[in-house]
Amino acid sequence: MSTLEHGFEDVPEKYQTLGGRALTSNVIFDEVDPTCDPLGPDNKFVVAPGLLAGTDAPSSGRLSVGGKSPLTNGIKEANAGGPTAQKLGRLGIKGIIIEGKAEEDTWYNIVLSKDKCEIVEAGKYAGMGLYELITKVWEEYPNKPGIIGCGIAGQKLMKSAGVFGNNVENSDPGRYAGRGGLGAVLGSKRVSAIITDDTGTRNLRPADRELYTTGCSKLLDALDEHAVTGVLEKPDPETGKMKPYGALKNYGTNVLQNIINEAGALPTRNWHEGRFEGATKISGEAVHEFIDKVKEKFPDSTATYAHACHDGCVMKCSNIVPYEDTGEHQVGCLEYESVWALGTNCGIDDLFYVAELNRVCNDLGIDTIEAGNIISVAMDGKIEIDGKKLDFGDGALSVELLKKVTTNEPLAKAVGDGALAMGKYAGITHVAAVKGQSLPAYDPRPIKGIGVTYATGPQGGCHTQGYTIAPEILQIGGKPDPRDIKKAELSRGFQATTAYIDSTGYCLFIAFAILDIESGLNGMVESINGFLGTEIDVGKYGADIISKEREFNKRAGMTEKDDRLPEFFKTEPLPPHNVVFDVPDEELDSVHQD
Numbered sequence: 001m002s003t004l005e006h007g008f009e010d011v012p013e014k015y016q017t018l019g020g021r022a023l024t025s026n027v028i029f030d031e032v033d034p035t036c037d038p039l040g041p042d043n044k045f046v047v048a049p050g051l052l053a054g055t056d057a058p059s060s061g062r063l064s065v066g067g068k069s070p071l072t073n074g075i076k077e078a079n080a081g082g083p084t085a086q087k088l089g090r091l092g093i094k095g096i097i098i099e100g101k102a103e104e105d106t107w108y109n110i111v112l113s114k115d116k117c118e119i120v121e122a123g124k125y126a127g128m129g130l131y132e133l134i135t136k137v138w139e140e141y142p143n144k145p146g147i148i149g150c151g152i153a154g155q156k157l158m159k160s161a162g163v164f165g166n167n168v169e170n171s172d173p174g175r176y177a178g179r180g181g182l183g184a185v186l187g188s189k190r191v192s193a194i195i196t197d198d199t200g201t202r203n204l205r206p207a208d209r210e211l212y213t214t215g216c217s218k219l220l221d222a223l224d225e226h227a228v229t230g231v232l233e234k235p236d237p238e239t240g241k242m243k244p245y246g247a248l249k250n251y252g253t254n255v256l257q258n259i260i261n262e263a264g265a266l267p268t269r270n271w272h273e274g275r276f277e278g279a280t281k282i283s284g285e286a287v288h289e290f291i292d293k294v295k296e297k298f299p300d301s302t303a304t305y306a307h308a309c310h311d312g313c314v315m316k317c318s319n320i321v322p323y324e325d326t327g328e329h330q331v332g333c334l335e336y337e338s339v340w341a342l343g344t345n346c347g348i349d350d351l352f353y354v355a356e357l358n359r360v361c362n363d364l365g366i367d368t369i370e371a372g373n374i375i376s377v378a379m380d381g382k383i384e385i386d387g388k389k390l391d392f393g394d395g396a397l398s399v400e401l402l403k404k405v406t407t408n409e410p411l412a413k414a415v416g417d418g419a420l421a422m423g424k425y426a427g428i429t430h431v432a433a434v435k436g437q438s439l440p441a442y443d444p445r446p447i448k449g450i451g452v453t454y455a456t457g458p459q460g461g462c463h464t465q466g467y468t469i470a471p472e473i474l475q476i477g478g479k480p481d482p483r484d485i486k487k488a489e490l491s492r493g494f495q496a497t498t499a500y501i502d503s504t505g506y507c508l509f510i511a512f513a514i515l516d517i518e519s520g521l522n523g524m525v526e527s528i529n530g531f532l533g534t535e536i537d538v539g540k541y542g543a544d545i546i547s548k549e550r551e552f553n554k555r556a557g558m559t560e561k562d563d564r565l566p567e568f569f570k571t572e573p574l575p576p577h578n579v580v581f582d583v584p585d586e587e588l589d590s591v592h593q594d
């Protein structure tokens with residue numbers, strides 16, 4: 001971006017079997033100085049579709065973005081669905097590396113199409129809300145290309161800025177690679193959007209078609225069969241009548257709202273309680289009923305559950321949530337982490353405000369998990385916004401708080417720079433963050449394994465880097481006692497396997513089915529091996545990624561002290577179970593000792 005030059009390069013031998021997170025993290029490890037300024041010219045912004053993106057494997061269109069994070073100061077990978085990964089895959093583009101930094105007098109878009117790359121001046125898109133930006137880009141490029149980029153928060157170099165992606169069929173920027181402030185890294189390069197048009201291309205061909213096809217079909221059967229990832233409806237064995245079956249299709253990821261609430265591990269009102277009295281009102285079941293009700297009144301409404309974030313997703317956890325009084329699109333999708341962050345953790349149980357806060361985050365380019373923690377910390381500190389005190393449960397004033405990001409007031413930086421920054425502004429030390437990144441929707445006090453992942457994962461406070469909730473709470477792939485403090489091995493295994501899945505292009509939610517159904521697990525591995533035409537050692541592949549990410553963090557200055565949870569988790573018992581996080585430091589340090 002310093003010279004506005006671009007070029008295509010052949011993929012080096014050592015990167016041939018890498019995709020998604022494996023590729024972004026290896027490029028960052030190999031090419032970025034760990035001590036560099038994350039928002040300076042020496043950092044790189046790397047985009048990599050997963051290995052199977054651009055094929056017809058089920059639910060395999062995930063896109064990774066990576067760089068040195070301005071929030072954690074360590075290595076970062078964030079991934080999302082949406083159409084871009086498949087389009088890049090079909091274009092034969094294994095990765096995009098954006099380096100340098102353009103002059104600060106204008107903005108650029110990067111436009112990719114068959115055998116072509118352009119860097120085009122795009123000042124007209126700067127400062128624009130992202131719903132409008134997607135609409136305008138699609139007017140300029142009528143083939144409805146995939147779009148990823150940064151919004152106002154990223155353009156203003158704010159550390160809570162995510163990388164947005166568009167939906168396939170509408171102008172919602174809700175496919176977020178949200179975490180770690182990577183939107184600000186893209187903003188620092190002066191790139192507002194990367195536009196990918198795959199017109200004239202076709203699906204990628206596997207090296208070993210037979211193995212690939214057999215693998216895909218085994219995986220598909222497992223996904224259809226499992227109660228979490230399975231089909232929308234099945235006949236009731238007693239009555240023969242169709243009834244809801246697959247949890248993700250019916251209730252989305254937000255099916256977890258009631259489950260984690262029952263477990264007493266749903267962080268409520270800035271992590272002070274583990275159960276929320278309003279959870280059922282904003283749960284996945286409530287959203288399902290709400291969509292049905294609005295569709296009855298407005299049959300032409302685009303509102304839906306069982307929505308796919310990209311063509312070829314068979315699990316379809318996404319949704320489009322409508323405005324109640326018109327049936328028009330309010331936000332899509334509304335998922336568990338966002339509902340928890342912007343609802344439960346802020347004491348807000350009004351679905352309208354939860355969805356509206358999500359819409360504002362999408363429009364401004366802010367990570368919803370970080371945003372929910374920012375608002376809840378601000379509520380804890382009872383900060384004043386235009387003369388009004390912000391308290392838990394106040395949805396309307398929370399919307400005003402988020403919109404401060406667009407202003408030049410002192411509050412703008414506190415809102416945009418993450419929960420720890422808001423803690424400093426509000427005089428609150430009760431901030432749930434690890435390595436600078438605020439925590440997601442599971443309290444680690446009653447569920448120890450997820451706490452071990454939060455503390456020791458290289459990505460900062462993040463659940464998807466080792467989702468031990470699957471066995472600890474959902475009893476998928478095992479039934480370990482959530483209160484057992486010996487969780488190093490469990491977390492280590494999940495962290496390595498997740499790093500592998502994050503590289504394949506498969507959506508992590510396939511894990512629910514493959515943990516329980518062995519043929520599904522074999523099918524996933526076969527589909528990858530068949531596509532590449534070589535055998536991959538899953539455990540080693542994942543462990544190598546974690547090892548490089550941790551080494552980068554070490555060189556960036558992180559130590560064992562960064563592998564710890566905030567102190568209040570050890571000292572403040574969480575109601576209703578009144579437990580603290582009591583996993584010893586030695587157990588945490590043993591996760592990656594080898």
Ligand code: SF4
Pocket residue numbers: 059061081082307308309310313314315316317318507508509
């Ligand atoms: S399961 Fe959900 S997040 Fe995963 S690929 Fe499908 S729609 Fe996207």
